Amino acid sequence: MSSLISTRNPESTVMDVQSSRVVPDGGYGWIVVAAVALINMTNQSILSVFGQLFVGELQKMQEDTFTAALITNLNSLALNFSGLFIGPAIKSFKPRNVAATGCILVALGLALCAFATESWHFILGYSFFVGFGLGLISPSTFMAINSYFTTKRGRAVGVSLAGAGLGQVLIPHLVRYLLDNHGFRYAVLSMSSLSLFGLFGAAFLKPLNPPAKHNNRKHIRLLAETDGERTSPLQVVVISTNQSKTERSPPNVDTLCSRMGQRLVQAMDLELLKDVVFWSIIVGMALVYTATINFTMIFPGFLEQTAKLNSQMVAFCMSLVAGADIVCRLLLPIVTDHLRIPYRVVFLIGIVGLFVARCVLAENQALPVIISMSVLTGMMKSATVINNNLTISAHCRSEKLAGGLGLSMMSKGIIVITVGQLLGWVRDYADSYLICLYAQGAILLAVVLFWTPEILYRHRRQRCATNKSMETQSIDAAEVTKLNS
Template sequence: MDSSVKAQKVKVAMPTAPAPDGGYAWFVLLSCFLVFGLTFGVIKAFGVFYVEIHQYFETTATGTSWITSIAVATIHIVAPVASALSAGYSHRSVVMLGGLICSIGVIIGSFARNLTELYFTVGFLNGFGYALTWTPTVTMLGLYFEKRRPVANALASAGECILTFLLTPMFQLLIDSFSWRGALLVLGGLQLNLCVCGMLLRPLKGTRQVTHVGEVKAEEELLTKDDSEEEENCLEEVERSLREGSDQCKVKKTYSPEDLDEKPANKNSKSRAKRTNMRTKILRYVDYTLITNARFMVYSMFGVFAALGFFAPALFLVPYARSKGIEEYQAAALMSISAVFDLFGRVLFGWVANLRLVETVQQLTATVILLGAVLLLCPLASSFPELAAFSAAYGLVFGATVAIHITVLAEVVGVQRLGSALGFFMLIRSSGGLLGPPIAGFFIDKMSDYGTGFLMAGVALIVSALFLLLLHQMNRREQRSHSKNPDTPLDKVGRAKEEDVTLTMEKQFHKRQKC
């Protein structure tokens, strides 16, 4: 055997199995439902703790709001890490680890002596755990559903609404009975259920990695498709010439295998081998090529400005109502009203998106503009009936928005890249999640009016809708380009179908082996 030929182990990512859209997929949906509730549902219900912590430490609105901001920003920043860990290990183990970190962070936070310790525990540690649970679960849901993906995302995100509805009055009751510290202890125990959610995430058949062992030339891994075809043609000519014993053999001696194994070529091949192997390994965990996707970057900018307005209203609704003279349980009930209509909006508009009557990006644009308009009207409400009407309208339109924004992301990049795309999207959006509540708190402190926080959120959401309009125009331009070049494969919304880089390289590799 030639010394240049050696056995190599090649990890092959098997093609993703078709989404079953049923069967065990419903258990994955249940897991995602609970994860939404125990992460973002808790964040929305945290406004009850906000009032108590604000009074206990006698701090400003901006200072207290940093707890939620740090948690939200950490979720976004750590999302790519969660995606990479899920690819390297498993979605199940990463979610279980995240649930454990959440619980530990909140339990330690119940003993905090100052705001700084709350920033680290209830803010950073809790947000870190949320990222490890939410990102892999949503990615797994996208793999299990295809035809029913909009409805599945809507039903899963409904967990945020239902648990917000249940947790808000429960937190108020726990605070009245055991103080905010005791309520945090109970919350820490409750979040251990995220580990149970992780256990439900069974890998989809066909997505696991397998190992093949073959004897190949080391340099063969590095050849491009054109180079490999040229080499194969040369070798075929040499073999044919030798068999026929013709004079052509003398001419083709320059293409002998020995000449192909020259030292300079080997050095270049080995250098390309290292670069290719490194690139393949990185792409398996983090698809950094997404930053070159113009539509993805435009959608990420939408996420940044939307995040400025998404989280502030839920945090300041209860304090705003209390500042208007509404009593404690009525103020907490506003969040429950919002959660009920939020649930209705997610299910209804998720179903509408599934009908494909209009492009999902158009539907998302309309709901984001409506949400911004509703928030701008909030300062006009002062009595409980008026605030209840605002909470209902806010919940309905917010649910309509959240129900489909992940579906739009899957359409922008394709489901095969959803894991990495979701991580990068959350990372880019982190700046909006981090700065939204503190900016709103800054205006509240300056104007001594919680209503200014809602005005800031409304303006940010309307600005974010401009990026959705730009994305829609880019989609239209791609569709017109496709109509002129029908041979270019497009997905359902008219975007070019992007190949998985790792899988393509491995297919070429096995093709060379056969030759």
């Protein structure tokens, strides 16, 4: 019996190895940040030029707006549902290899689109290959950065995401030049070649002090062996009857299905779903993500049809959103890291700012108000984008982070397809951008009202625990002093 109690859990061994790492909080980590910025600039920014690249070609194929929306929605679905595989992939193949695979899939998908002759070619190339590739890139590059930083993690993530923002500013001009001078096929093939520059960045994603070969399949086998040692193959059950006591052996419950279920739970870290706070985090962030996607889609139409701005002013306001987003991705983490504000609190502040901006835009369409709210939207958007994965990393243990990121992506995919489609229906049914803005605001307000009491409660409980610990230490110190005297 004592041998069973002393059996060491393999998972605790992994935790001990990871906790013994020395995190440089910089050093080579800044090279990793630059590499991730390059990957984001050449791959993640592809999403911003979909309209430029493909809408004209789809119109030549006599396809309507529904087809273009279907392609982008399926792209988002593939991007987020890649979270189903991202946890096991990162554990088994390391972030560098997963990021490189994502870059290759993006390049392959764009190359297929270059030779498209029917709309389903775009669905295959852009929706599935590009979407799945981008889904592999985002969490794997975050995992690479996360291992090198502690107190400076926020600014490191901000700089890496600024690469995507810079790409969204520069690449549309490159695409316009290529389309005007060389045509559709050459432009798409050029974007495909550009995405392969991400492989150069992926080569620098060197893991920090990797543990002794953490193979996911081997880890699961060790867990299964440990469980086998703890339970004997024959369990005796004593059944009392009116006449006597008999013994019988229960049927063997260790079936193939149960073993496969255990492997699936371990590979995808599904035990995280037992945590109510984790559910609150991923669902709340998915709702904010959906409201942000919907706002990005309707904002140009709101400016043109409701606010009655010309195309030049519409472009100017959209540039203000992008510019404020990029600047705050660089500056905001420096402030929040210095003040040591929790990532989830910064995310919550961003939600409140987005809610305020939407309500003000719905109430007042004067040009100075629109300009100021465009800047505020960009600033608050950066607070949510930067602290998305950081919030999960602060809640999950390091060995569960990959699975946590994957589950978060899957929740986004589900809510984008359901709540996102509902927001689109509200816009079409009401035929009003203002009502759609209020609907987005209602979603953001729901997250704020749900998160705030929980965060305050956890903060108060943590502060009480800290005060009690300090009191205990002071009492112990006083007793030691008394004994020495």
